[in-house]
Amino acid sequence: MTILVTGATGRVGRHVVDQLLARKAAVRVLVRDPAKADFPAAVEVSKGDLLDVDALRQALKGVTTLFLLNAVAGDEFTQALITLNIAREQGVNRVVYLSVLHADHFVNVPHFAVKSGAERMIAAMGFSATILRPAYFLDNDVMIRDVIANYGVYPMPIGSKGVAMIDVRDIAEVAAIELVRRDQAEGHLPSETLNLVGPDTLTGEDLAALWTEALGRPIAYGGDDPSGFEAQMASFMPKWMAYEMRLMAERYVSDGMIPADGDVERLTKRLGRPLHSYKAFAERLAKTG
Template sequence: MPNRTTGTILVTGATGTIGRAVVDQLVRRGADVRALVRDPAKAALPAGVAVVPGDLLDVESLRRAFAGASTLFLLNAVAADEVTQALIALNVAQEAGIRRVVYLSVIHSDVYVNVPHFAGKFGVERMIEAMGFEATILRPAYFMSNEHTIKDVVLQHGIYPMPIGAKGLAMVDERDLAEVAALALLRRAQAEGPIPCERINVVGPETLTGEAVARIWSEVLGRPVAYGGDDTVGFERTLQAFMPGWMAYDMRLMAERFLTDGMVPEPGDVARLTALLGRPLRTYRDRAAAIAAA
């Protein structure tokens, strides 16, 4: 596909699961891509991607990376200083003359108001608008890729351990999210004039409860898998073994909102995404089958 983009698209978080997939989608479509990475020697990004060393808290590295770029994909991981990282990046982007932004937020950021990383992302959304950026704010639901972290419990013990409750989560495949992000970036990069700010919920085709997910695993594996229940206190305790205590508590608060609110699409979300991608959204069953086959 010919490169019709205007200028360079800068991707932060480019070596993570989502960022790497966004880079791949942009390269596939002929975009001029620059990637901000902590360690270029370990980046292993596609040929043609300009790799720039930097960190979202290193202002001088951001100034070097942002210089001459026209469009920004802003992705920063859950961190204690996540809001600081995002606001520094936005200010440096504004200094560099970047007006066009696609920001990776989270669905219901304005509902899960007591959950630190949700509330932080909602604050960043509001700053993007107040600072006058031309922005697409992507609000994805729970990532299917998270299931790789609990696959051993499912496969070896027959328990689905995530306390996701009975309201349901519209889990999204990260490859679908990356393609939606790339299309949003290209739409803004190629636009001859300003495009109004927009928010897009990025969801999967089904809203699945804990019991429904366990049934899918049972069918995929051909043996019983039970839902482990809604014990968010135990969930926090388990997470403390491999992440900082503040983050484990953040995840517990998120799980408690799964139970009370779920992650439920708005009417028309699935149809909008299906039309945008020109194909059906990837299903949880397909992800479960791939994990089982691997």
């Protein structure tokens, strides 16, 4: 019984692989460049990407369970639909899909709408699936650490409603638990959707206060206007993607990214430990400079 992990070289995917190996699962990964895939010897490496039909057929051959993670891209929806079709063609009917919290509500944000569409396809095709809907990755804030440290400003437009930021290690561990559970099941388990959230729902002012405490000097919240954030993102990513990030930030400000009742308790129980906090993340980054 083999689990195929896509997106395996990314922040979440790499942790998923490690968590699966810790659970003695048979793991295969699909990567564009095997020469750069530094995985343990126990991991089977398959070359290709989610638009390479022949490579997908080969990678999915003999697989029992699929972890589908595809990053924000202009052709993200096509990648997801092709992969799911090839998975069904190859007899794979167990899927864990990495979606996003409020995928069905933030419909003007392209990658949210894409993931909502993929969720609908998974349901319509009859997969035995766990849909994981993570909130904002707190690890994303590694990208703005220098702005915080050098300019004394937390620049991400989070707003005052609150966002339940989650650590990628928690996402990956839940994903591994679900992959193994579905892979080892004797029959077709009912599909399930899990909201993946952090232990605290934080506003922009809350985040500035946490950084103030971690760094030992005042850090201000940069405010709710996403214009500066979009310009900053556009300095190192395509402009269409920076605009998409702006649209996402606008929804954080207008709606927040707030857990449903019981989400934190369900995740804590499933993991058997407390969730990683933003406070610990900020303290760790502050110490490492």
